[in-house]
Amino acid sequence: MEVSKIQPHATEGETIMKRKRSRIVLIAAFVLIALVASFATGVVADQIIYHGNTKSKIFHKPDCRYYNCKACTAQFSSRQEAIDAGYRPCKICNP
Protein backbone atom coordinates (compact mmCIF):
# COMPACT_ATOMS: atom_id res chain seq x y z
CA MET A 1 0.00 0.00 0.00
CA GLU A 2 2.76 2.37 0.97
CA VAL A 3 4.84 1.48 -2.06
CA SER A 4 1.99 2.04 -4.50
CA LYS A 5 1.50 5.51 -3.01
CA ILE A 6 5.16 6.47 -3.36
CA GLN A 7 5.62 4.95 -6.80
CA PRO A 8 3.42 7.35 -8.85
CA HIS A 9 4.98 10.33 -7.11
CA ALA A 10 8.48 9.10 -7.92
CA THR A 11 7.72 8.62 -11.60
CA GLU A 12 6.13 12.06 -11.77
CA GLY A 13 9.25 13.60 -10.33
CA GLU A 14 11.34 11.66 -12.83
CA THR A 15 9.23 12.94 -15.72
CA ILE A 16 9.78 16.55 -14.63
CA MET A 17 13.51 15.86 -14.36
CA LYS A 18 13.54 14.44 -17.89
CA ARG A 19 11.59 17.43 -19.24
CA LYS A 20 14.04 19.86 -17.64
CA ARG A 21 16.98 17.92 -18.99
CA SER A 22 15.58 17.76 -22.51
CA ARG A 23 15.02 21.53 -22.45
CA ILE A 24 18.65 22.09 -21.45
CA VAL A 25 19.79 19.74 -24.21
CA LEU A 26 17.62 21.66 -26.68
CA ILE A 27 19.12 25.02 -25.65
CA ALA A 28 22.64 23.59 -25.76
CA ALA A 29 22.00 22.18 -29.23
CA PHE A 30 20.63 25.51 -30.44
CA VAL A 31 23.66 27.42 -29.11
CA LEU A 32 25.99 24.88 -30.72
CA ILE A 33 24.21 25.15 -34.09
CA ALA A 34 24.32 28.96 -33.90
CA LEU A 35 28.04 28.86 -33.14
CA VAL A 36 28.83 26.39 -35.92
CA ALA A 37 26.72 28.38 -38.39
CA SER A 38 28.46 31.64 -37.53
CA PHE A 39 31.88 30.03 -37.87
CA ALA A 40 31.00 28.36 -41.16
CA THR A 41 29.74 31.55 -42.77
CA GLY A 42 32.37 33.73 -41.11
CA VAL A 43 29.67 36.13 -39.99
CA VAL A 44 30.73 36.75 -36.43
CA ALA A 45 29.61 40.13 -35.08
CA ASP A 46 32.14 42.97 -35.47
CA GLN A 47 34.88 40.70 -36.76
CA ILE A 48 37.57 42.51 -38.74
CA ILE A 49 38.87 40.45 -41.62
CA TYR A 50 40.52 43.00 -43.93
CA HIS A 51 42.67 46.08 -43.41
CA GLY A 52 42.60 48.91 -45.92
CA ASN A 53 45.43 51.32 -46.69
CA THR A 54 43.84 54.76 -46.50
CA LYS A 55 46.58 56.29 -48.71
CA SER A 56 46.81 53.75 -51.52
CA LYS A 57 43.19 52.55 -51.18
CA ILE A 58 44.31 48.92 -51.21
CA PHE A 59 43.01 46.32 -48.78
CA HIS A 60 44.83 43.29 -47.40
CA LYS A 61 44.19 39.84 -45.94
CA PRO A 62 45.37 39.11 -42.36
CA ASP A 63 48.26 36.96 -43.64
CA CYS A 64 49.62 39.73 -45.86
CA ARG A 65 52.85 41.44 -44.81
CA TYR A 66 51.19 44.81 -45.42
CA TYR A 67 48.16 43.96 -43.28
CA ASN A 68 49.41 46.00 -40.32
CA CYS A 69 51.10 48.80 -42.26
CA LYS A 70 51.06 52.38 -40.93
CA ALA A 71 48.35 53.61 -43.29
CA CYS A 72 46.27 50.43 -43.00
CA THR A 73 43.82 51.92 -40.55
CA ALA A 74 40.62 51.15 -42.44
CA GLN A 75 38.90 47.97 -41.26
CA PHE A 76 36.44 45.85 -43.16
CA SER A 77 34.50 42.78 -42.12
CA SER A 78 34.07 41.59 -45.70
CA ARG A 79 35.69 41.85 -49.14
CA GLN A 80 32.55 43.47 -50.56
CA GLU A 81 32.56 46.09 -47.83
CA ALA A 82 36.10 47.14 -48.79
CA ILE A 83 35.24 47.29 -52.50
CA ASP A 84 32.11 49.32 -51.77
CA ALA A 85 34.26 51.75 -49.81
CA GLY A 86 36.38 52.32 -52.94
CA TYR A 87 39.26 49.99 -52.08
CA ARG A 88 40.87 47.49 -54.45
CA PRO A 89 42.38 44.11 -53.53
CA CYS A 90 46.12 43.88 -52.97
CA LYS A 91 48.10 42.18 -55.75
CA ILE A 92 50.37 40.36 -53.32
CA CYS A 93 47.90 38.72 -50.92
CA ASN A 94 45.01 38.78 -53.42
CA PRO A 95 42.15 39.09 -50.94
Ligand SMILES: [Zn+2]
Ligand atom coordinates in the same frame (compact mmCIF):
# COMPACT_ATOMS: atom_id res chain seq x y z
ZN1 LIG B 1 48.25 42.54 -49.28
